[in-house]
Each structure stands twice: as structure tokens, then as C-alpha cells.
Amino acid sequence: MALAGMLLVLTGALSGCVTGSSIEDTIALEEPADDAHCQSLLMRPGELVYAQCRLAMRKTYLNDYNNRKAVIQKSYGPVTGHLDVTLRADAFCNYDETVKQVTAGLSDDAAAENAYQTCATTREELAAAFTDATGQPGAVLVEAERPTILAQNRQAIREARVVIKGPPGSVLVTESEVAIQNAPGAPPPAGLTPPAPLAQ
Numbered sequence: 001m002a003l004a005g006m007l008l009v010l011t012g013a014l015s016g017c018v019t020g021s022s023i024e025d026t027i028a029l030e031e032p033a034d035d036a037h038c039q040s041l042l043m044r045p046g047e048l049v050y051a052q053c054r055l056a057m058r059k060t061y062l063n064d065y066n067n068r069k070a071v072i073q074k075s076y077g078p079v080t081g082h083l084d085v086t087l088r089a090d091a092f093c094n095y096d097e098t099v100k101q102v103t104a105g106l107s108d109d110a111a112a113e114n115a116y117q118t119c120a121t122t123r124e125e126l127a128a129a130f131t132d133a134t135g136q137p138g139a140v141l142v143e144a145e146r147p148t149i150l151a152q153n154r155q156a157i158r159e160a161r162v163v164i165k166g167p168p169g170s171v172l173v174t175e176s177e178v179a180i181q182n183a184p185g186a187p188p189p190a191g192l193t194p195p196a197p198l199a200q
Helices: 002-015 032-040 048-058 060-076 081-099 108-118 120-134 138-163 175-181
Strands: none
Touching: 032 048, 048 060, 048 081, 048 138, 060 081, 060 120, 060 138, 081 108, 081 120, 081 138, 108 138, 120 138
16 A cells, blocks of 8 residues: 555656647747757758757756656655666656657657667666665656656657758758768769869
């Protein structure tokens, strides 16, 4: 009964971290400063790294981590030391593994679940650190956080699908095109003159 009670309290607190607002309400497609910054790093709309850059500017991963940390602190006290390190690692793992699937054509639920399963190791490390820090079973945290993590993952893949397109009117560069253009010995894009060979 004690375990079930703790789980119910923590689950209720975590569920409050996820809002029902639409992606269109939370993301402005035209963010010239963010777009300009990422393009200045030679990242182009349509590339995975461009989406990752834009989401980094939005602090998507840090917001997910901070939301989870705040809930744990509210119920169990300060999240410091190894517990904080493992929480941060698990939050980043879920975010990163989710966004990597932005060009895979999967549903939100499939991408979210794939990322969650891929992060089993960081989740186990977090559960162990939680037990060490609080004396409570790691299963309490794992079961309570699962709905929130999946919701955060779904939000991340939705955001990635929006920002990877760049501002309206952007010319998209597909991942396959980038791979071909960057291949050793590939001809330069049309209109560009290849550099002259160095003199021997």
C-alpha cells in the first residue's frame, strides 16, 4: 500500500508538467535569430543537425530535465550529486533518441516508445541513484515518470518535425542529398568551380 500511495502522488505531480497546447501555439515557425544562428554553423533546413540545433536554441531538453527534476524535488527533496547526473543523462537520452527519428516517418507514439526503450540503461542508472538518495524503490520513480517521459518524447518529435523545415519558404536539403554531396570525390553542386589541385 505504501508503494502504491507514493506512486499515485508522484504520478499526479508529474502529469501536471505536460500541457495540452498545440505545437502551433508553442512554436513560432519564423524565428529568424534561431534560424540564422543554425545556418551560420552550416546547418540547413531538412538536415537532422539543423533540427537538433533549433531545438537546442529552444532548450527543449533542458526544459524536460528541469520539469522532471522539479517534481522529484517536490516529493523527495533536493536532487543533487549522482541522482542529478543520472536524471540529466536520462532526459538527454530520451530527447536525443527521439529527435534522431524525425526523418524516419514514424508516428509520434512509435518514436516516443522507441526512444524510451533505447534509454533503458540510463533509466536503470537513474532508478539506482534514486534508491541510493531516497531509500525508496527505484520502481516508484520509473513507473511514475513513464507517462511524462513518453509525453515529452512525443512533444519533442512534433517540435522536431516543425523546426526541421525552417522558416516558411526555406529550401530543404534532405539527409540523402547531404550524404551524397559530402561523399569523398563527389562533384561540386551546380554552378560551383572545384578548387584547383595544389602544386606539387
